[in-house]
Each structure stands twice: as C-alpha cells, then as structure tokens.
Amino acid sequence: MQKTDLKNLSLRETKDLFLELGEKEYRGEQVFNFIHKNMETSISKITALSKTLRDKLEKNYTIGDISILERYDSKIDDTKKYLFLLEDGNIIESVAMKYKYGTSACISTQVGCRMGCVFCASTKEGLVRNLTPGEILSEVYNIQKDLNTKLSNIVLMGSGEPLDNYENVIKFLNILHNSKGQNFGYRNVTLSTCGVVPKIYKLADEDIPITLSISLHSPFDEERKKIMPIGNKYKIEEILAACYYYIEKTNRRVTFEYTVINGVNDRKEDLEELSRILKGLLCHVNLIPLNPIEEYNKTKASGNAIKEFKNGLNQNGIATTIRREMGSDINAACGQLRRKYVKG
Ligand code: SF4
Structure with a gap:
C-alpha cells in the first residue's frame, strides 16, 4: 500500500x-x-x-520531498536555476531571482503542460502530470533551505498552467498561507495563466487576494490563436470580462504579460489595440523580451523597440514596465533547462 x-x-x-x-x-x-x-x-x-x-x-x-538534481548559478546576476528530481523520477525546474526587495521564486505547477504556447519549451512533450500540493510546497522549501533565506515573493509561472491543476494549486496556496506554517502573504504570490476563463471566475470567488497575471502576448484574437492555442477556446474579450470580475472581487490590480516578438506583436496596430482594450482596467503591463527557444525561430524585439512600445503604452495611460532579463546565461526561460536535461 x-x-x-x-x-x-x-x-x-x-x-x-x-x-x-x-x-x-x-x-x-x-x-x-x-x-x-x-x-x-x-x-x-x-x-x-x-x-x-x-x-x-x-x-x-x-513526508514527501523532492531533491535538487542540479543548480545552475548565473554569472551575470544572482539568478539560480534548479532542476528538481521528483520521487517518481520526473524532473521539474524552478528559478530563484534576487531583487533589491528580496528573493523571488518562479515555481512549476505541472510536469510539462498541455497548453501548447508556441514560444514555450515546457509544452513540447505535452502534460506529463499534475504536481501535488506537497511537491509545489517542496519547491519553495528546498529553495529556502538551499539559499538559507525566506522568499519574499512566489510566482506560479514555471512549467504548467496553474489553473489546469486548480485544486492542488489552491491547496498549496492555503497551506503556504497558514499561520502555523510559512504564514506567507497571499499578496506576495502571483499566479500566471494563459487565460482559462472559467477558472479565473472560480479563483476570484476563493477570497484569496493573490495577484492574477494573464499571458496575453497579442491584443488580436487571430494573432493570439497562432501563438497560444487557448485562444481558440476563449476570446480576449472573455478574458477581460473575467479580469473585471477578478478586480471587483479582490480589489487587486491584474498584470498582463506581453512577450515582445519582433514583427509579430510589436507593431503600431498592436500598440493601439492593446491600449484600447486595456483602457480603464486596473492593470499593469509587463513587457518581456522573448527568450528564444530552438523550436520557435522568432527573434526578440530590439531593446529600443521594446522601450518605444513601453513609452507608447505609458502615453496611452497604461502602466507598463519591462521585465529585466534574468539569468540569460543559464537558460532561464520556462522549461528550457528541463527539456535539455531530459533530451540529454
Ligand atoms: S507558457 Fe505556460 S501555459 Fe503556455 S505552454 Fe508554457 S507553461 Fe503552458
């Protein structure tokens, strides 16, 4: 047994x-x-x-645990990338990033992912399985013990779609927050989703004020579908309606992740449409320079193009920042390291 x-x-x-x-x-x-x-x-x-x-x-x-298989330390910044071995032999990855305010960890919620976003290495072999609440907690605990520090922020943005492993992720959050355990503030947790609309409504009703982050990547349904198959199921309009509901219920600002891909989503019409659809929404846009993977042969937009895109959004009244590239020398993009390791 x-x-x-x-x-x-x-x-x-x-x-x-x-x-x-x-x-x-x-x-x-x-x-x-x-x-x-x-x-x-x-x-x-x-x-x-x-x-x-x-x-x-x-x-x-x-008491289940996972173990550190490899740790890669960036020579450029203080980013550390972990490959963790699960008890059944599967491998997942997490990243710890040091910022001025503390150490933030980006953790996985599934082995692989079935969402099929074209720019993402985690999804290339599909979903292997969901992580248990204990395994997700183990990512946090192992990083904290290894770095001898308490994490200040946790981002569910590693491998997997958190809302596709809903029950386990909610349980993970509840245990993490419990005052008899880590007593980790909900406000210091960000959950990133590709836009599983019904689950966004469900999450809004949970009464856990975490930050919701939407991987948007294009303001046009037709374009978004080409890079994110979930776009075939839920329209941007439906995602935005769910975001309005989330904000109303939690009073939290929603973040939109936007990976800037040269010539794909950094055009003038993208800027105009993005500004139009986000107008009046309590939100923040996070522009991410594309971290190229072998299977997706697009290039990242130049630093200047990204800055221009940011300025344009700011001028249109949309709060926007550019995400600092962390650990670019250690394959810090989601799923890249595990895939390399598994492929051998
Ligand atoms: S970006 Fe996220 S949702 Fe999309 S395939 Fe990768 S892990 Fe899955």
Missing part, C-alpha cells in the same frame, strides 16, 4: 487524521508545524511525538 504524504494535508486534515488515530488534535498541529514551518522531511525527527507514535505513523505515512 502506498503511504499517504502528510505534506499534502491541510491543517484541518492533519488534525482530523490524529483524531482518527485516537490521538489529541494538537498533535496534528505539531506535525503540521514541523512540516510546513520547520520544513522538516522525516517523521522520525518529530521528537515532539513519542517514539511509539512516530513508529506507528511511519508505517502508513510519509
């Missing part, structure tokens, strides 16, 4: 488990605290529990 991973349980579930085992409820809280605050990974080390109870637990339960 497969052992149950205690890292996947919420505080309530952990307490209930101990009640079912005929133990006091507070034992559940001790274990939750041990796993999620102390980030410990072995039941035998929970010395707050008697040896007999630990032995009993170890028969049917475990």
Whole structure:
C-alpha cells in the first residue's frame, strides 16, 4: 500500500487524521508545524511525538520531498536555476531571482503542460502530470533551505498552467498561507495563466487576494490563436470580462504579460489595440523580451523597440514596465533547462 504524504494535508486534515488515530488534535498541529514551518522531511525527527507514535505513523505515512538534481548559478546576476528530481523520477525546474526587495521564486505547477504556447519549451512533450500540493510546497522549501533565506515573493509561472491543476494549486496556496506554517502573504504570490476563463471566475470567488497575471502576448484574437492555442477556446474579450470580475472581487490590480516578438506583436496596430482594450482596467503591463527557444525561430524585439512600445503604452495611460532579463546565461526561460536535461 502506498503511504499517504502528510505534506499534502491541510491543517484541518492533519488534525482530523490524529483524531482518527485516537490521538489529541494538537498533535496534528505539531506535525503540521514541523512540516510546513520547520520544513522538516522525516517523521522520525518529530521528537515532539513519542517514539511509539512516530513508529506507528511511519508505517502508513510519509513526508514527501523532492531533491535538487542540479543548480545552475548565473554569472551575470544572482539568478539560480534548479532542476528538481521528483520521487517518481520526473524532473521539474524552478528559478530563484534576487531583487533589491528580496528573493523571488518562479515555481512549476505541472510536469510539462498541455497548453501548447508556441514560444514555450515546457509544452513540447505535452502534460506529463499534475504536481501535488506537497511537491509545489517542496519547491519553495528546498529553495529556502538551499539559499538559507525566506522568499519574499512566489510566482506560479514555471512549467504548467496553474489553473489546469486548480485544486492542488489552491491547496498549496492555503497551506503556504497558514499561520502555523510559512504564514506567507497571499499578496506576495502571483499566479500566471494563459487565460482559462472559467477558472479565473472560480479563483476570484476563493477570497484569496493573490495577484492574477494573464499571458496575453497579442491584443488580436487571430494573432493570439497562432501563438497560444487557448485562444481558440476563449476570446480576449472573455478574458477581460473575467479580469473585471477578478478586480471587483479582490480589489487587486491584474498584470498582463506581453512577450515582445519582433514583427509579430510589436507593431503600431498592436500598440493601439492593446491600449484600447486595456483602457480603464486596473492593470499593469509587463513587457518581456522573448527568450528564444530552438523550436520557435522568432527573434526578440530590439531593446529600443521594446522601450518605444513601453513609452507608447505609458502615453496611452497604461502602466507598463519591462521585465529585466534574468539569468540569460543559464537558460532561464520556462522549461528550457528541463527539456535539455531530459533530451540529454
Ligand atoms: S507558457 Fe505556460 S501555459 Fe503556455 S505552454 Fe508554457 S507553461 Fe503552458
């Protein structure tokens, strides 16, 4: 029989488990605290529990973990890219980036992805499987332990579409936020989606004020469909309506990610249409220089073209920034490193 991973349980579930085992409820809280605050990974080390109870637990339960397979350190900046090995042999990647305000991590929510965005290396072999809440938490805990620091921000923007692994991602967020664990502020978490409209509405109703980030990449449906197949299912208009709802419910500004691709989405008409559709929306545009992958032979727009695009948006009243390129010497674009490693 497969052992149950205690890292996947919420505080309530952990307490209930101990009640079912005929133990006091507070034992559940001790274990939750041990796993999620102390980030410990072995039941035998929970010395707050008697040896007999630990032995009993170890028969049917475990604390799952992932391990660092490789760490690549950028020589240009302080970016660190991790390849993590999962217990079933799958590999995922995460990135830690140092900013003035602290260290931010970009983490994965799935092994692979089925969304098929053409510029993305994570999707080339499709979706392998969803990550469990415990595995997503393990990315955070391993990075924090490795860097001996508490992360200031977490971005769900690594491999996978977070809203395609909805239940596990919500549980991950709840456990991460719990005051008996990491007590991590929702406001310091950003969830990036390619635009799974019904799930954006669902997320808005969860009452968890994280930042929603939409991968837009083109203001025209026809163009967007060519680079993001999800565009065949949901129109930009529908995504924007979901964003209005999200803002109304959470009072949070929505971010639009826009990878600037030379000659594809950096034209005058793109600028005008983008300004038109975002007018009046509580939002922010993040322009990203394209990080080329082998399978997508487009070039990134020049630094000047990106600056001009930014100035144009700003002049039209749309708050816009250009994302700093981080770790460009270590294949920091989503999915590139894992793919290289797996392909050998
Ligand atoms: S950009 Fe995100 S949603 Fe699109 S294929 Fe890559 S991981 Fe999936």
